[in-house]
Amino acid sequence: MRTSSNNCVGWSSAWDPRLRPTGCNARRMTTMRQAATRALYEGSLADVGDPNPYNGKSLALAQLWMRGYRRMLRVRIETGPAMQEYLQGRARG
Numbered sequence: 001m002r003t004s005s006n007n008c009v010g011w012s013s014a015w016d017p018r019l020r021p022t023g024c025n026a027r028r029m030t031t032m033r034q035a036a037t038r039a040l041y042e043g044s045l046a047d048v049g050d051p052n053p054y055n056g057k058s059l060a061l062a063q064l065w066m067r068g069y070r071r072m073l074r075v076r077i078e079t080g081p082a083m084q085e086y087l088q089g090r091a092r093g
Contacts, residue, residue, distance in 0.1 A: 036064050043068025048076075 039054060043065035052069070054062035077083060 035061060039064040040068040043070075044072045046072060048073070 035058075039061040042053070046065075046069050050069075052062050052065050054065050056062075
């Protein structure tokens with residue numbers, strides 16, 4: 001369905017209606033690709049210990065969020081001060 005100025009019916013999702021905007025505030029349709037990209041991005045911006053907001057809602061989005069979360073952890077470990085000290089110690093011999 002498309003939003004019209006008369007009836008304010010928004011988009012609904014075939015894969016998960018809870019994750020897609022509907023009604024008068026829905027300006028454009030959100031695709032699965034956009035939702036997946038957002039989940040991956042949100043995972044990479046999460047803090048250590050944050051719960052997965054997609055658990056129980058969408059398995060695919062939960063897995064993408066976790067992939068972004070793991071990437072964030074890997075970057076923090078590889079660029080942190082402890083790793084820099086370790087690498088400098090290895091370089092010195």
